[in-house]
Amino acid sequence: MTTAAxxxxxxxxxxxxxxxxxxxxxxxxxxxxDPYTGAPVVGDKSTYSTEFxxxxxxxxxxxxxxxxxxxxxxxxxxxxxxxLGVNGAxxxxxxxxxxxxxxxxxxxxxxxxxxxYNSPTLVIDVAQDSDLMxxxxxxxxNDSGTDTWSQYLQNAIGSDPCSDLSxxxxxxxQDIYYSGDTNPNANNNPDGPNYNPxxxxxxxxxxxxxxxxxxxTYYFDPTCPVTPSDPNEYMISNFGDLQTYxxxxxxPCQANEASKSFTDAFNMxxxxxxxxxxxxxxxxxxxxxxxxxxxxxDSDVMHSLSDVVRAAIQNQTKT
Amino acid sequence: MGILAIAEATQTMGVANCDAQSTAALWLIYLVxxxxxLTMAWSTVLNKDQFNYFQDSLAVSAANPQxxxxxxxxxxxxxxxxxxxxxxxxxxxxxxxxxxxxxKNLGNAMDQVYDVESPLAQLxxxxxxxxxGFAS
Numbered sequence: 171m172t173t174a175a176x177x178x179x180x181x182x183x184x185x186x187x188x189x190x191x192x193x194x195x196x197x198x199x200x201x202x203x204d205p206y207t208g209a210p211v212v213g214d215k216s217t218y219s220t221e222f223x224x225x226x227x228x229x230x231x232x233x234x235x236x237x238x239x240x241x242x243x244x245x246x247x248x249x250x251x252x253x254l255g256v257n258g259a260x261x262x263x264x265x266x267x268x269x270x271x272x273x274x275x276x277x278x279x280x281x282x283x284x285x286x287y288n289s290p291t292l293v294i295d296v297a298q299d300s301d302l303m304x305x306x307x308x309x310x311x312n313d314s315g316t317d318t319w320s321q322y323l324q325n326a327i328g329s330d331p332c333s334d335l336s337x338x339x340x341x342x343x344q345d346i347y348y349s350g351d352t353n354p355n356a357n358n359n360p361d362g363p364n365y366n367p368x369x370x371x372x373x374x375x376x377x378x379x380x381x382x383x384x385x386x387t388y389y390f391d392p393t394c395p396v397t398p399s400d401p402n403e404y405m406i407s408n409f410g411d412l413q414t415y416x417x418x419x420x421x422p423c424q425a426n427e428a429s430k431s432f433t434d435a436f437n438m439x440x441x442x443x444x445x446x447x448x449x450x451x452x453x454x455x456x457x458x459x460x461x462x463x464x465x466x467x468d469s470d471v472m473h474s475l476s477d478v479v480r481a482a483i484q485n486q487t488k489t
Numbered sequence: 490m491g492i493l494a495i496a497e498a499t500q501t502m503g504v505a506n507c508d509a510q511s512t513a514a515l516w517l518i519y520l521v522x523x524x525x526x527l528t529m530a531w532s533t534v535l536n537k538d539q540f541n542y543f544q545d546s547l548a549v550s551a552a553n554p555q556x557x558x559x560x561x562x563x564x565x566x567x568x569x570x571x572x573x574x575x576x577x578x579x580x581x582x583x584x585x586x587x588x589x590x591x592x593k594n595l596g597n598a599m600d601q602v603y604d605v606e607s608p609l610a611q612l613x614x615x616x617x618x619x620x621x622g623f624a625s
Contacts, residue, residue: 195494254491261498268505272512279512279519416523419530419577426580433516433584437591440509444598447502451605454495458608462615469619 173284174276175295181273182302185266186319192259193322199252232478239471247464250457257454263326264447267335271439274299274342278432280409288410290392293346297390300343307336331446338442341435345428346390347405389428492609502602506595513592517585524581531574538567 172180228234277296286292306320324332391405406412406423415425542563549556 251491255494258491258494258496258498261495262501265498265501265505268502269508272505272508275512276515279515413519413523416520416581417526417530419527419534419573421577426577429520430580430584433588437587440591441594443505444594448598448601451601454605455608458612462608462612465612465615465619 174273174280175292175299178270178273178277178295178299181266181269182299185263185270185306185323188259188262188266189319189322189326192256192263192326193319195252195256195259196325199249199256236471236475247461247468250461250464253457254454254461257450257457260326260450261447261454263323264443264450267327268440268443268447270303271436271443274303275432275436278409278412282410286408288408290348290407292409293390293392293407294348297343297346297348300339300346303339304336304343307332307339327443327446331442334442335439338435338439342432345388345431346392347388348390348392389424389431492613495605495609499602499606503599506599506602510592510595510599513588513595517588517592520581520585520588524578524585527581528574528578531570531577534570535567535574538563538570542567 274296277292277299280287280292284292306323309320309324327335389406392407394405394407406415406425406428411423412425412429415422416429418425421427542560545556545560545563549560
């Protein structure tokens with residue numbers, strides 16, 4: 171059975187693949203260059219020029235008129251069809267985003283039979299995977315420098331939803347602090363440029379001690395002592411302890427607040443992706459109905475043409 | 490091509506939506522498993538408080554006038570614990586309610602996921618009729 175952490179890796183890879191596919195669909199719509207092969211993409215619209223060239227040059231007004239109608243309606247049909255392709259690719263990206271959020275949330279809800287139930291591993295996984303999402307949503311170049319796909323991701327869902335999702339992942343990420351954190355952009359990372367020690371503690375030791383320093387702004391620290399009964403565990407070090415503390419009187423380590431912070435962020439995340447999907451669905455429905463109109467128009471024209479031809483043949487036959 | 494892309498995306502959206510619903514259900518189970526022992530623990534405290542209050546109330550008499558003060562103290566403790574219990578369990582109850590709203594919204598969104606297919610199906614039907622009409 172795939173673990174939630176393994177599922178995230180799979181879904182995140184799909185997010186990248188589908189973001190690139192979205193860009194390819196956009197290129198198909200606009201015409202241009204294939205982003206992978208560099209070959210020029212021939213738009214569907216241009217194929218009509220040869221097929222109808224003879225009709226245009228025939229000097230027969232009826233044929234020219236009919237050819238023009240078919241060129242325009244056919245071009246419109248193809249443009250809308252390519253538009254559907256773009257919106258379909260956008261929906262794929264939005265679905266992947268939802269799945270990535272679900273995977274992260276699942277990681278925070280391990281069953282007691284999970285080998286990492288009482289291990290800090292899952293907390294670190296959530297922090298690192300949130301970093302990946304933040305990098306993608308903020309179009310940050312990753313270590314290998316090959317994440318141009320995050321720009322496609324932003325195009326697929328729009329800049330405002332991207333910003334909203336980023337803020338929600340940031341809430342999740344900023345609930346976790348651990349020393350050795352390698353993300354330079356995490357505000358909780360003491361080695362990073364954005365780190366503000368006065369926000370998280372005092373002096374050279376960024377870990378706040380109860381009763382000393384500024385109040386903390388995070389709940390999880392996987393490097394804290396892991397025994398729930400240990401009086402020195404002032405941070406939650408694993409999700410098993412989170413569950414234990416939530417079941418315990420006195421709300422140790424502010425477990426309920428920690429859970430609510432995560433849950434609210436994940437719920438907002440789901441709502442945001444659902445809203446974006448609903449908007450895309452509207453566009454798709456509208457485009458589909460327009461294609462139907464184009465098709466009906468084509469059909470009517472062709473039927474009219476058939477009638478004219480039939481009448482002409484009948485007249486010819488009579489004479 | 491566009492229709493195929495939409496069909497594929499609809500499948501992905503359906504899976505993602507189901508995934509979100511099952512995650513919400515998982516979270517509710519998780520929360521209930523936290524809430525039950527918490528409620529049990531507080532109930533034990535309240536039972537003990539009420540027992541103490543009942544016992545000390547019975548002990549009040551002319552020969553034991555200080556018993557009234559003890560009973561009043563027991564009542565205060567019981568009231569305070571009741572308030573603490575409400576605060577502790579109420580926090581989790583609010584989270585449950587929020588999650589229920591989310592699941593309901595996801596259910597509604599699922600309808601919208603498949604609503605997208607409706608005009609596409611009509612388009613395909615129209616295309617088929619068109620081809621059959623010219624073929625006949």
